[in-house]
Amino acid sequence: xxxxxxxxxxxxxxxxxxxxxxxxxxxxxxRLGLIGASGSGKSLTALAILGLLPEEAQVRGSIRLDGVELxxxxxxxxxxxxxxxxxxxxxxPLSALNPxxxxxxxxxxxxxxxxxxxxxxxxxxxxxxxEQVGLPDPENLVRxxxxxxxxxxxxxxxxxxxxxxxxxLLLADEPTTAxxxxxxxxxxxxxxxxxxxxxxxxxxxxxxxxxxxxVVRRVLVMGEGRVLESGSLETILRKPAHPYTxxxxxxxxxxxxxxxxxxxx
Amino acid sequence: MxxxxxxxxxxxxxxxxxxxxxxxxxxxxVAAVLVLAAVVSVWWxxxxxxxxxxxxxxxxxFQRGHLLGTDRVGHDQFSQLLAGSRETLFAATGSASIAxxxxxxxxxxxxxxxxxxxxxVVQAIDLVIAFPGLLLAMxxxxxxxxxxxxxxxAVGISAGVGVAxxxxxxxxxxxxxxxxxxxxxxxxSTGRIVRKHLLPNIAPTLIVQLSLVMALAxxxxxxxxxxxxxxxxxxxSWGGLLxxxxxxxxxxxxxxxxxxxxxxxxxxxxxxxxxxLRDATDPRLRSGVRS
Ligand SMILES: Nc1ncnc2c1ncn2[C@@H]1O[C@H](COP(=O)(O)OP(=O)(O)OP(=O)(O)O)[C@@H](O)[C@H]1O
Ligand SMILES: [Mg+2]
Numbered sequence: 001x002x003x004x005x006x007x008x009x010x011x012x013x014x015x016x017x018x019x020x021x022x023x024x025x026x027x028x029x030x031r032l033g034l035i036g037a038s039g040s041g042k043s044l045t046a047l048a049i050l051g052l053l054p055e056e057a058q059v060r061g062s063i064r065l066d067g068v069e070l071x072x073x074x075x076x077x078x079x080x081x082x083x084x085x086x087x088x089x090x091x092x093p094l095s096a097l098n099p100x101x102x103x104x105x106x107x108x109x110x111x112x113x114x115x116x117x118x119x120x121x122x123x124x125x126x127x128x129x130x131e132q133v134g135l136p137d138p139e140n141l142v143r144x145x146x147x148x149x150x151x152x153x154x155x156x157x158x159x160x161x162x163x164x165x166x167x168x169l170l171l172a173d174e175p176t177t178a179x180x181x182x183x184x185x186x187x188x189x190x191x192x193x194x195x196x197x198x199x200x201x202x203x204x205x206x207x208x209x210x211x212x213x214x215v216v217r218r219v220l221v222m223g224e225g226r227v228l229e230s231g232s233l234e235t236i237l238r239k240p241a242h243p244y245t246x247x248x249x250x251x252x253x254x255x256x257x258x259x260x261x262x263x264x265x
Numbered sequence: 266m267x268x269x270x271x272x273x274x275x276x277x278x279x280x281x282x283x284x285x286x287x288x289x290x291x292x293x294x295v296a297a298v299l300v301l302a303a304v305v306s307v308w309w310x311x312x313x314x315x316x317x318x319x320x321x322x323x324x325x326x327f328q329r330g331h332l333l334g335t336d337r338v339g340h341d342q343f344s345q346l347l348a349g350s351r352e353t354l355f356a357a358t359g360s361a362s363i364a365x366x367x368x369x370x371x372x373x374x375x376x377x378x379x380x381x382x383x384x385x386v387v388q389a390i391d392l393v394i395a396f397p398g399l400l401l402a403m404x405x406x407x408x409x410x411x412x413x414x415x416x417x418x419a420v421g422i423s424a425g426v427g428v429a430x431x432x433x434x435x436x437x438x439x440x441x442x443x444x445x446x447x448x449x450x451x452x453x454s455t456g457r458i459v460r461k462h463l464l465p466n467i468a469p470t471l472i473v474q475l476s477l478v479m480a481l482a483x484x485x486x487x488x489x490x491x492x493x494x495x496x497x498x499x500x501x502s503w504g505g506l507l508x509x510x511x512x513x514x515x516x517x518x519x520x521x522x523x524x525x526x527x528x529x530x531x532x533x534x535x536x537x538x539x540x541x542l543r544d545a546t547d548p549r550l551r552s553g554v555r556s
Pocket of ligand 1: 037039040043044045054
């Protein structure tokens with residue numbers, strides 16, 4: 001069953017076309033990796049789906065969630081879907097959390113908004129979510145401020161906030177880029193588990209092939225605002241059709257080659 | 266009820282962080298003394314501040330129970346200062362309230378409205394800001410007659426526009442933060458973003474600005490009253506005292522020094538209080554607190 005479908009999605013800033021005819025589908029519970037170089041339009045694709053592009057962006061085409069067109073819908077209507085049917089995990093866990101709001105309130109925010117939970121119930125839910133995402137001492141942790149947590153813990157908070165109302169679609173925009181390698185693996189494992197457990201569809205944005213291989217099997221390669229190719233991870237790794245993809249693969253191999261001696265120590 | 270309890274706890278944490286700093290403690294003391302003086306003077310002053318008694322004229326401090334002495338017509342100076350603090354307190358709080366509401370409303374409108382509207386608001390802010398607050402006070406006084414209300418309105422409006430201009434960049438900065446985008450991605454409406462994310466995050470800078478507005482208002486009230494654009498000379502006020510006593514500065518310099526000192530200390534107190542509050546309202550700067 002198709003959950004998300006974009007068709008000829010085109011975004012322009014004035015004369016500059018930043019997304020050019022993006023089309024893909026995502027079934028319920030399915031995972032899709034979105035890979036491409038910096039500036040290729042990965043983040044904008046995710047933001048377009050949420051309806052959170054900057055005001056000056058001109059958008060054409062179609063984005064359907066559960067068969068319903070999202071483009072052209074008002075902000076009020078969209079905000080009922082955000083954090084509810086679809087949610088997002090951001091790249092920078094520190095800046096994506098309000099520095100002056102206690103962690104528990106941030107995790108419970110979507111629940112208060114969409115489920116109408118009382119403050120007390122939302123906090124209880126936040127504690128159990130904090131436990132689910134593997135945060136230590138959840139009862140006390142929900143009363144902490146973001147700066148009192150480690151990077152990995154902050155990203156766990158970001159994930160808890162995103163999955164709080166069990167969205168059908170989870171967008172993750174480079175959720176591990178800001179973290180160091182050992183923490184990366186833990187966070188990827190957590191995302192993997194949660195998505196499997198909740199049957200959530202996942203759109204995973206990254207420019208790191210090694211990371212991608214840990215969470216998805218189907219991949220969309222983007223370059224300069226266009227979909228260059230798509231297919232299973234194996235096909236893309238073994239027979240990249242596009243020179244751009246080949247280049248990306250080479251870069252990734254070179255990077256892992258350079259990383260290898262360190263890993264051996 | 267629980268909500269009130271939680272607010273109270275946060276307030277206590279902030280307050281203790283403020284008084285831990287000597288400058289903050291001084292600011293709090295000045296503000297507290299001002300409030301206390303204003304409240305007490307409503308029911309009690311050592312002497313009737315308006316009572317004239319030529320036999321008690323020109324007394325020195327502590328003579329015949331007059332703590333700060335008396336003037337040409339026998340007005341008890343301490344009682345006059347106490348009664349005058351009401352004007353000062355009202356000028357400070359009234360101006361700051363007007364400036365806060367106006368500043369935030371204009372700033373948010375300028376940032377959040379669609380392009381053309383926002384641009385018009387910005388232009389309007391720049392236009393009004395070029396109009397000196399002192400001039401506005403004089404115009405208001407000319408039209409409505411000089412009073413404490415015209416002083417408060419003039420200071421509140423001109424400071425409010427200033428707050429809007431200074432806060433606009435900060436409001437824009439906060440609204441472009443990732444956590445605002447994350448909140449929108451979690452379904453927060455614009456109203457909720459303003460309440461839960463913008464206001465708490467702008468509070469530290471706003472509080473500093475407002476304490477400066479209070480300091481400015483205290484000074485402006487004294488100046489305008491001194492110049493004759495404030496409340497009538499029959500109402501005790503610090504500016505009014507400066508105005509009346511300046512003629513005798515050579516005879517009794519102390520008579521000018523008391524109200525002058527009161528104005529200076531209050532202005533300094535509000536400035537220091539603002540700095541301490543800024544540090545205390547930010548949990549990242551509030552050292553060692555984990556409740
Ligand atoms: N507000 C904007 N105005 C104009 N151009 C923009 C704006 N936002 C993004 N762009 C442009 O759109 C292009 C795609 O940006 P996007 O953030 O989607 O890249 P990305 O693939 O996520 O890159 P990265 O891997 O670095 O995060 C970039 O060239 C960027 O300069
Ligand atoms: Mg990006």
